[in-house]
Amino acid sequence: MGSKVTYLCALNTFSLDLEPHVSVLILNYNGRNWLERFLPSALATKYSNFSVIVADNASTDDSCAWLETTYPAVRLIKLAKNYGFATGNNLAAAQIDSPYIVFLNSDVEVDSAWLAPLVKRMEAMPKLAAIQPKIRSFYEKENFEYAGAAGGFIDELGYPLCRGRMVNICERDNGQYDDFRTIFWAGGACILVRKSVIAEIGLFEGYFFAHQEEIDFCWRAQLAGYQIAVEPLSLVFHVGGGTLAQQSPRKSFLNFRNNLMMIARLYPAPQVFFLLFFRLCLDGLAGFVSLIKLNYQQTLAILQAHFAFYGQFSAIFRFRKQFRYPRRPLRELTGVYKGWFLIHFFLLNTKVFSKLPPKRLKN
Numbered sequence: 001m002g003s004k005v006t007y008l009c010a011l012n013t014f015s016l017d018l019e020p021h022v023s024v025l026i027l028n029y030n031g032r033n034w035l036e037r038f039l040p041s042a043l044a045t046k047y048s049n050f051s052v053i054v055a056d057n058a059s060t061d062d063s064c065a066w067l068e069t070t071y072p073a074v075r076l077i078k079l080a081k082n083y084g085f086a087t088g089n090n091l092a093a094a095q096i097d098s099p100y101i102v103f104l105n106s107d108v109e110v111d112s113a114w115l116a117p118l119v120k121r122m123e124a125m126p127k128l129a130a131i132q133p134k135i136r137s138f139y140e141k142e143n144f145e146y147a148g149a150a151g152g153f154i155d156e157l158g159y160p161l162c163r164g165r166m167v168n169i170c171e172r173d174n175g176q177y178d179d180f181r182t183i184f185w186a187g188g189a190c191i192l193v194r195k196s197v198i199a200e201i202g203l204f205e206g207y208f209f210a211h212q213e214e215i216d217f218c219w220r221a222q223l224a225g226y227q228i229a230v231e232p233l234s235l236v237f238h239v240g241g242g243t244l245a246q247q248s249p250r251k252s253f254l255n256f257r258n259n260l261m262m263i264a265r266l267y268p269a270p271q272v273f274f275l276l277f278f279r280l281c282l283d284g285l286a287g288f289v290s291l292i293k294l295n296y297q298q299t300l301a302i303l304q305a306h307f308a309f310y311g312q313f314s315a316i317f318r319f320r321k322q323f324r325y326p327r328r329p330l331r332e333l334t335g336v337y338k339g340w341f342l343i344h345f346f347l348l349n350t351k352v353f354s355k356l357p358p359k360r361l362k363n
Contacts, residue, residue, distance in 0.1 A: 022050040022119060022192070023098040026106050027088050029057040032066050034106040034239075039071065042104065047115040051075065055092035057082040084209035085188070093203055098195060105189045107239035109138055117233040118192045121180070129197040129226035130218060132186035133234030136173055144170045145238040148187015150177035151230030152215065153353075153361070155337040156330050157279060158263045160185065160215055163230070163353045166345055176354055178232045182363065184335025186228050188214035189238045197221060201325075207312065208261065211254040216262045222333050223266065223325040249301040256283060256305035264309075264316045268327035280306065336362045 024042055028035060035054070042052050055077040056064050067076055077092050089103055100119060104110070114133055122128050135148040144150060144164030150173075151163045163177045164170065191214060193203075201220050204213040218228045260279060267275055283302055290298035330336045338360045344350035 021098045022100045023096045024052045024102045030059045030061045031106045032063040041109045046112045057088045086204035086208045086213040087206035090203045102192045109237045111235040114234045129221035130186045130193045131229045138237040138239045147189045151183035152185035153335045154184045155341045185215040185218040190236045208258045212258040249297040252301040253305045257308045260309045
């Protein structure tokens, strides 16, 4: 056992043995500007037993040449093509032997003491499959960031939400979510995952390419008997939209398609058929509203997402046969809003997570 060091992080002090090793994996695609800006903060992490690895999705800029020249000690994994977030991270993670892997977006700046609290919590709770820090906006440092905020939840219709973010409204971080707690999903911008869980249930679904693959992973982990958590003593700052802008039709396509895929893969039968029918109707309504607002690209993205989803029925059925863990309704899992949170958001004007009825939030 190594000697002990002490790190002061946000609200508390931790004493941590200089074990275990953690690999911080940064996936890059034409992101030299992000690497140049944010890689130094990752390398300056105050945790003695870690390494930073960059996996490159066949960038066409000078990312790799710049990295090899500027940071020759950083391990570089060169992938054959742009596999997207999901498969790119899968292929890179398969080449890493550390007991813990952090999947860190290239557009994330980390607090110097961000890593120790995450590892300490994982070491103390063997059934934790994954954990995230608090994720704030890089440009609005006191506000939560869209992709994960202070921990991800989901409602019974399969719509994701976060502590600190409802739909597209992000709250200011006033310490209202400074409690450690288990959640439904951890944000993929910065998520620490136990390697043994990856070996047991797999990592990200490659077909997703990007967006909501981390929710699918966390859902599978819960069905396999694990927990997901947020550690507020760890803090990072995310630019967001570093690869796809928030209002990008491509992002809308991926979110609508992947959310339907996730439900079809993991929700129990026969209820899954009723849920999917209802969700398809709601998606159609969203497309109609976009059409009325003359947002033709959004309407087209939703239509394309539906047809892409229909084209994956055979793959969905194969997965459902192969997945060996019993499926359970969402309301039986942790981090679920029991009901439809969009009713509160759109009809009851509830724009803040903490104002949702506590009795509807399953711990």
